[in-house]
Amino acid sequence: MRFSVVIPVYNVASYLTGCVSSVLNSTETDYEIILVDDGSTDGRSGPLCDTLAARCPNRIRVIHQKNLGLGGARNTGLEAAQGEYLFFLDGDDTISPEALSILSQAVEKFHHPDVIAFFLELWPEGGSVPTGLQRHRLPPDQVCTLAQCPAMLLDTPSACARLWRRELFLKSGIRYPERLWYEDLYTTENLLLEANSIVGLHVPLYRYLLRTGSIMRGNDPSRNREILLALDQVFAWYRSRQCFTRFQEELCGMTLQHISYACYRVLLQDPHHPLIPQFLEYLTSHFPTYRTSKYYHALTRSQRVILFFLRHRQYRLPALLLEWKEKKNSK
Structure with a gap:
């Protein structure tokens, strides 16, 4: 078959x-x-x-x-x-x-x-x-x-x-x-x-x-922490195959994408959630020079805005902007 x-x-x-x-x-x-x-x-x-x-x-x-x-x-x-x-x-x-x-x-x-x-x-x-x-x-x-x-x-x-x-x-x-x-x-x-x-x-x-409103429906924002567990597992797999350094640039770009997406989800639900600063801490601990990556410059404007405010520990404003964007897109 x-x-x-x-x-x-x-x-x-x-x-x-x-x-x-x-x-x-x-x-x-x-x-x-x-x-x-x-x-x-x-x-x-x-x-x-x-x-x-x-x-x-x-x-x-x-x-x-x-x-x-x-x-x-x-x-x-x-x-x-x-x-x-x-x-x-x-x-x-x-x-x-x-x-x-x-x-x-x-x-x-x-x-x-x-x-x-x-x-x-x-x-x-x-x-x-x-x-x-x-x-x-x-x-x-x-x-x-x-x-x-x-x-x-x-x-x-x-x-x-x-x-x-x-x-x-x-x-x-x-x-x-x-x-x-x-x-x-x-x-x-x-x-x-x-x-x-x-x-x-x-x-x-x-x-x-x-599906309408699926990003907001019944999600516990704390569960977005599981993206860090997933990334840990990927990094461990690549290190076990002696391939982490070889693909470090792409793994950095992948992390940028997923961290910004997870942060997007949490900001929409609770801009004061303690998980938000942990995303940036995770990113900088694994890729301290991420802002020099070619994939950082390839991020969407929304993704770069999220990371900018994360660096400056300003969470309420991007939450309001993202909420406005969600409402605009749903019309």
Whole structure:
């Protein structure tokens, strides 16, 4: 079997049918769908998984488990998968009808690479057209390694932005952490280091749903501390492979991006949170000369503004500016 499409399910009953239908409508036929009901509590998502599987028993398998978080659900799907490749699809997102066919052709063309990256379309909830495109930095239609294109460390770490050869997980022993935020950051950067062949397709295959207000919904700002744990794990992995110095510039750029994003989340919720100054302390302790990095100058204006105010320990003003920006963008 070519593909195992792993769909973690947690309280996404309103979106799940559309998600699964987007795979079933694929022009590719050599695939299975694994629905991992991760202890859903809405009383709807778990039964809906069973209903969908009953309609296509030769195509869909369901696994019900206690809640292990997104990472734990992906691990469960990974272990149960029969396909050569893993396609991780979140239960509220969809794929284009030709996505799996294009990926299958790429698998053959590039002799079964370890990783295939692609673009993601950003779809607003209720919208009829995408409003953005998330790109990667890989050259088009070429086989490379992380050493040949280290800037890919600054691409989104989302597991959903790449097709993964299952053997890469099995040989490396890398798995997703359970019940932790930023689970993709724990794994993607390490998998890219272990991969012998990586291909970038310059075509959007994944449709990411921008759920209204999701950045603010029910989040405990203290949990953003987990990004520091994820970064620690990545740095430890690269040091264990004697590769930290080799990729230090890109690891610095990656840290700048994720620290500014985590700070963005916390500032929107609580500009007086004690975690905010810890972000800058972490950044300067690992990369004391970060302001000379070429990736610092490549940050967005908002990211540089956040870091500027962090250095000057002024948190209320950027919080107000970010809140205004969020409200403006939501109109």
